[in-house]
Amino acid sequence: MTSTFVTVGVVGLGTMGAGIAECFARAGISVIGVEAGPEALARGRGHLEDSTGRALAKGRLTEAARAEILGRVTLTTSLEDLADADLVIEAVPEVMDFKRAVFTDLDRICKPSAVLATNTSSLSITAIAATTTRPGRVIGMHFFNPAPVMKLIEVIHTMVTDEGLAEEVADLARRLGKTPVTVGDRAGFVVNRLLLPYLNHAAVLLESGLAGRDDIDTAMRLGAGLPMGPFALLDLIGLDTSYEVLSVLFQESRDRRHAPAPILRERISAGLLGRKAGGGFYGPGEHADTSGTPGTSGTPGTSDPSADGPSPKRVAVLGEGGDAFAARLADEGITITPVEEAEAVLALSSVPVIELAPRLPHPERLVGVHLVGEGVAEVASTVLTDPRVARAVQGLVRAAGRVPVPCRDRAEFVVDALLYPYLNDAVRMYDSGYATCEDIDVAMRLGCGYRQGPFETIDALGLETVRDGLRALYAEYREPFLAPAPLLEQLVAAGVRSFRDRP
Numbered sequence: 001m002t003s004t005f006v007t008v009g010v011v012g013l014g015t016m017g018a019g020i021a022e023c024f025a026r027a028g029i030s031v032i033g034v035e036a037g038p039e040a041l042a043r044g045r046g047h048l049e050d051s052t053g054r055a056l057a058k059g060r061l062t063e064a065a066r067a068e069i070l071g072r073v074t075l076t077t078s079l080e081d082l083a084d085a086d087l088v089i090e091a092v093p094e095v096m097d098f099k100r101a102v103f104t105d106l107d108r109i110c111k112p113s114a115v116l117a118t119n120t121s122s123l124s125i126t127a128i129a130a131t132t133t134r135p136g137r138v139i140g141m142h143f144f145n146p147a148p149v150m151k152l153i154e155v156i157h158t159m160v161t162d163e164g165l166a167e168e169v170a171d172l173a174r175r176l177g178k179t180p181v182t183v184g185d186r187a188g189f190v191v192n193r194l195l196l197p198y199l200n201h202a203a204v205l206l207e208s209g210l211a212g213r214d215d216i217d218t219a220m221r222l223g224a225g226l227p228m229g230p231f232a233l234l235d236l237i238g239l240d241t242s243y244e245v246l247s248v249l250f251q252e253s254r255d256r257r258h259a260p261a262p263i264l265r266e267r268i269s270a271g272l273l274g275r276k277a278g279g280g281f282y283g284p285g286e287h288a289d290t291s292g293t294p295g296t297s298g299t300p301g302t303s304d305p306s307a308d309g310p311s312p313k314r315v316a317v318l319g320e321g322g323d324a325f326a327a328r329l330a331d332e333g334i335t336i337t338p339v340e341e342a343e344a345v346l347a348l349s350s351v352p353v354i355e356l357a358p359r360l361p362h363p364e365r366l367v368g369v370h371l372v373g374e375g376v377a378e379v380a381s382t383v384l385t386d387p388r389v390a391r392a393v394q395g396l397v398r399a400a401g402r403v404p405v406p407c408r409d410r411a412e413f414v415v416d417a418l419l420y421p422y423l424n425d426a427v428r429m430y431d432s433g434y435a436t437c438e439d440i441d442v443a444m445r446l447g448c449g450y451r452q453g454p455f456e457t458i459d460a461l462g463l464e465t466v467r468d469g470l471r472a473l474y475a476e477y478r479e480p481f482l483a484p485a486p487l488l489e490q491l492v493a494a495g496v497r498s499f500r501d502r503p
């Protein structure tokens with residue numbers, strides 16, 4: 001059946017459209033790329049040349065193979081050139097009116113058998129289909145940025161999609177070397193429904209002063225093992241696109257955590273749209289997040305080593321896991337003392353440590369330390385912590401081989417505060433019957449480059465640990481979305497240890 005897709009049109013050659021065109025051309029399929037005018041067309045050509053040029057420079061493509069790929073793409077400013085295309089994918093900006101206008105034109109121009117697909121990130125495919133005379137031939141084909149690299153395609157069918165069409169499109173996705181995950185038409189589908197609220201939450205926490213931009217990115221990259229921190233990723237996706245997706249989610253859910261963080265609107269208004277505009281949360285050339293070293297944002301609480309204070313010589317370590325960490329510090333020449341004699345008191349915890357303060361002779365020397373994975377230590381200052389002590393503890397954890405992430409003393413600090421609600425959302429999504437655990441895991445691994453999907457992460461951390469973390473977050477913030485999903489509570493109560501073992 002997939003041999004029916006011989007010629008493919010792509011409408012809109014921005015970052016995503018050009019990437020999608022490249023995917024088809026790489027698979028040997030002829031592509032007609034359409035842009036609104038000559039300038040936009042030249043930019044689209046530039047995206048294609050840059051992307052294949054990068055592969056050439058890395059030795060991933062030969063000059064001849066690159067020429068063949070580029071030769072398969074015909075560029076035009078006329079939609080009429082799509083009259084004979086078998087499949088057209090629309091990749092214009094995430095605005096319903098733009099999409100409707102394109103689909104109305106495509107419906108008029110394209111042959112009746114042609115499939116009209118949209119790369120929308122969140123808009124209703126049912127509503128887009130309704131603008132055509134062929135709603136059964138309209139489908140979602142959602143790629144991920146950068147399209148030539150990310151292995152997932154979400155295939156989205158509506159209530160009226162022709163029988164068999166979703167499977168035909170899924171086969172085509174496989175032909176491109178991608179893995180399809182097929183789902184119904186809900187705002188955000190699988191990936192954006194889980195990803196965007198997490199990114200928005202990071203922006204809210206940044207605004208609240210929990211931690212700095214670089215520190216949150218470092219924490220999520222090195223602590224949670226994600227390929228990019230949330231602000232580097234917002235820059236890659238585009239702040240405007242993220243804003244539009246969140247707005248659609250909010251419209252459907254009326255859940256205020258889907259309401260775009262004001263910091264997004266401010267930056268968009270200032271023209272800071274992300275990488276494509278030369279800057280978003282990071283400035284041009286400032287994407288230290290992917291290079292392995294923290295950036296130099298000048299934001300408060302940066303984990304830059306130059307912000308560390310001199311290491312305290314006498315330290316007390318409290319809390320679970322405290323002995324092992326104390327031994328590690330002793331190896332670095334630090335004297336471990338009782339609380340009364342210490343200069344700094346480290347409380348190993350991920351719940352607010354301020355509750356310990358009244359029992360200490362010097363509460364200003366108390367700092368919360370949360371060891372995350374093998375490489376990160378969150379260093380939490382309470383409302384009483386002396387900033388010099390906090391900086392000294394940063395130096396101390398760095399000497400112990402960990403990257404310090406300075407933050408405020410709040411429930412679950414940074415990594416878990418961002419991770420657990422995302423995991424909770426995944427459980428709710430599965431429980432709603434929208435997608436299987438396996439499909440959700442595949443979608444997050446291949447769509448976002450995660451090492452594990454959310455259910456694999458929950459199993460690795462332990463269902464009870466995640467449930468307890470959510471309870472702690474809920475106890476502090478009282479936000480409904482932080483309450484553990486009923487299914488998670490039930491599985492823990494039933495003693496089920498893994499999502500793989502669920503009945």
Ligand code: CAA
Nearest residue numbers: 051058060121144145146148149227228237290447448449
């Ligand atoms: N175009 C083409 N190829 C690219 C590219 C681009 N823009 N960016 C990176 N690549 C290629 C590189 O050439 C390289 O290929 P080879 O291994 O063949 O040499 C590979 O990708 C890895 O690139 P780098 O080594 O330069 O950089 P990296 O290892 O830091 O990886 C990344 C970059 C692939 C982007 C990685 O950081 C990642 O997976 N990030 C997560 C991206 C993500 O979450 N995307 C989904 C966003 S959500 C979305 O798109 C949906 C929506 O609707 C909003």
